[in-house]
Amino acid sequence: MRTNENGDFDGAYLEDRVTFSEDKLMDSDSKVVMMAWEKPLMEAYAKAVCSGGGHILNIGFGMGLVDTAIQQYAPVTHTIVEAHPEVYKRVLHTGWGDKDNVKIIFGRWQDVLSQLESYDGIFFDTYGEYYEDLREFHQHLPILLKPGGNYSFFNGLCGGNAFFHVVYCHLVSLELENLGYSTQLIPLPVKDCLGEEVWEGVKHKYWQLDTYYLPVCQSMQDSE
Numbered sequence: 001m002r003t004n005e006n007g008d009f010d011g012a013y014l015e016d017r018v019t020f021s022e023d024k025l026m027d028s029d030s031k032v033v034m035m036a037w038e039k040p041l042m043e044a045y046a047k048a049v050c051s052g053g054g055h056i057l058n059i060g061f062g063m064g065l066v067d068t069a070i071q072q073y074a075p076v077t078h079t080i081v082e083a084h085p086e087v088y089k090r091v092l093h094t095g096w097g098d099k100d101n102v103k104i105i106f107g108r109w110q111d112v113l114s115q116l117e118s119y120d121g122i123f124f125d126t127y128g129e130y131y132e133d134l135r136e137f138h139q140h141l142p143i144l145l146k147p148g149g150n151y152s153f154f155n156g157l158c159g160g161n162a163f164f165h166v167v168y169c170h171l172v173s174l175e176l177e178n179l180g181y182s183t184q185l186i187p188l189p190v191k192d193c194l195g196e197e198v199w200e201g202v203k204h205k206y207w208q209l210d211t212y213y214l215p216v217c218q219s220m221q222d223s224e
């Protein structure tokens with residue numbers, strides 16, 4: 001879930017044009033949807049959600065970085081949900097639909113829940129949504145995540161302010177705990193991936209901290 005501190009998405013992102021380049025995907029307002037510097041993070045996410053093998057769900061294709069990494073773990077099935085028509089077109093043009101273990105679902109995750117099953121690993125990373133959307137997604141975890149499964153999400157909440165980011169990390173962990181999930185936050189140093197040149201031509205620096213906290217969530221019932 002990626003938003004900015006002003007929360008100024010007007011809900012139009014999914015109807016607007018997007019631009020793909022080698023190192024980023026941008027919306028029509030020159031805000032970045034996804035950037036290549038996140039590749040090591042996405043690889044770490046894939047490792048976390050694929051650690052139990054089986055059936056994997058990814059919400060939000062973006063540049064396909066996490067999906068590429070998920071494929072390295074040869075999951076039994078790999079379901080991708082993508083809502084933007086142009087990103088979806090790219091998913092198809094880049095051959096994802098031809099892979100035997102990949103199922104692509106076009107639509108907002110909110111609208112395609114009935115097409116989803118139960119998964120061993122789930123990653124959630126959308127754009128243009130709010131904290132409330134992430135919270136709403138978490139309400140569906142008891143159905144979407146199999147017992148013993150691993151869940152994770154892009155943890156970009158207040159990524160420009162260390163204090164508020166830590167507050168959000170606690171808040172989301174507490175909310176997940178109330179739903180019966182424990183959250184482990186794995187610190188990953190990202191300073192070296194983030195030179196000033198990374199942000200050239202970018203309107204909103206959505207991440208400015210030296211450490212990224214990658215959440216790994218599991219049902220607390222499984223550890224009893």
Ligand SMILES: C[S@@+](CC[C@H](N)C(=O)[O-])C[C@H]1O[C@@H](n2cnc3c(N)ncnc32)[C@H](O)[C@@H]1O
Pocket residue numbers: 002033034042059060061062063064065066067081082083084087107108109110125126127128129
């Ligand atoms: C930040 S990108 C995902 C990046 C991806 N993790 C990667 O490794 O490249 C967010 C993606 O979520 C998609 N998206 C936004 N809202 C969505 C929704 N409600 N349901 C499904 N996909 C959505 C966007 O179109 C975009 O492709």
